[in-house]
Amino acid sequence: MAWFSKLIHDDRVLLGYLAINTVACLWGIHVLLRKWRDEAEIKPAQPKTQYITQETEDALKLGTLDTLLGHYNYSIRETAAKIVCDRAVNDRETVDMLLWGITRPDYEERLKNLRALAIITDPRESPANRALRLGPGCAGADLRLTARKDSLERLHRWKAYAALVRCLELSLDPEQEVLDNEDWDEYPLRDMTEKLCLMFISQLLNCYDAEKLVKAKFVEKWLAKQNWGKTREERLRNFLQYLRCRANRITDIIVCIRGTRSGREALEAAGLLPPSTPTDSDPEDNIPLIERFNVLLPANIDVNNLREDDPARVLIRSLQAVQSVEEQRMRHRHREAMVLNDGSHPVNSDDIIQRAESPL
Structure with a gap:
């Protein structure tokens, strides 16, 4: 224990010990002061974000909205005005x-x-x-x-x-x-x-x-x-x-x-536009679909003598099907019309807009 007694009587050790204690005390005091300051600080209350639901808007009466429209706060007046406009429209x-x-x-x-x-x-x-x-x-x-x-x-x-x-x-x-x-x-x-x-x-x-x-x-x-x-x-x-x-x-x-x-x-x-001239139509549009493709078939062909799987007979059948579908579509198109009536008066001929017929 001789070395310990020498260490105690050494001035440098005592000075170091005192320095460490001083620094520790100062740091502890600083921490306590900061904690006390944070607890004593009065922080302003943060505004809470509030949303107006549709139920809240519907619950507002006209007298309440009239009062809000005269409020001194601009945001309140603006919100009340939007609610009134939405209700009106x-x-x-x-x-x-x-x-x-x-x-x-x-x-x-x-x-x-x-x-x-x-x-x-x-x-x-x-x-x-x-x-x-x-x-x-x-x-x-x-x-x-x-x-x-x-x-x-x-x-x-x-x-x-x-x-x-x-x-x-x-x-x-x-x-x-x-x-x-x-x-x-x-x-x-x-x-x-x-x-x-x-x-x-x-x-x-x-x-x-x-x-x-x-x-x-x-x-x-x-x-x-x-x-x-x-x-x-x-x-x-x-x-x-x-x-x-x-x-x-x-x-x-x-x-x-x-x-x-x-x-x-x-x-x-009304005389504001010149009469429109009919567009020149292709004469081939009026030719039946089968006659347009008759150049693909022999001139002396007899359909009744052809087999069911013969290519010429299959082609003729497909052209006939396409032509029937096209004619049916055009007939439906000519029958299309639009009725404009909101129920305020009985339906009459002025309420019906028919599609203008175009030549086949």
Whole structure:
């Protein structure tokens, strides 16, 4: 134990021991202080993410929504406005009431109902911003709104197309200038009711075909009544010039209408397009299928004397089967028709659109 007593009396060992104890005490105090600081710190409560379910939306009453629309918080107002718009666009009675409103003779009533339709069918912008943009000072604004297809689906029916055409008919300007200037586009200066109706029609044609619009007599009741000129030649020339030199909603609608057979016939009947000449058909199309392939068969062949497995007899039978199937398909095609009726009135001949027959 002599070495241990010498080690104890050595000053360097004592200094090292004291240094180690000091460092350990300081480190322990530091850990205790950090722990005390973390426990004493008051952390702000993290906001909890909350989602509004469909059941919660349906449970909100109209009085509650009216109160939320006047709330000081912008997010609450925005959410309440979206709920109101969704309810309105999914309520058929509300949409029908707005469609009835756009056919009224009073200009202010038509414009108010058109603005309401534009607000509930456009989800891209906030309802508040749309209300401001569709306000009294938006007469010169370019309303390029893009509505959802599911919202526009409520307008893709006969009553909606007829209401839009009627609104356009009421918005006709009896003092409109002749549309013969190829360097000037009059569309930005058109009436706001016309621009809103054309906006709806253009969006509907982007999602659906133009058959219902043609059936609603858009060409006869509005397009043909534009001031294209007095004589037939002047109207035809100005219309084709307008279609060639303009790029607005009207030309987009005309292109969609002209792409359908019924639409082109309506444009031709209104004198806006020249009569279409029948396309030259191949005379061989009217020859029966068997006669076309008679060059493959001998001239003096007798079918009754051929065997069942004879190649010539198999060829004739296959051609006869193909010809019968083709004739049956064409007969079915000539009988195809479309009935457009939403149940608001009895079905009559005006509700039936038959496929135009084409020569066999």
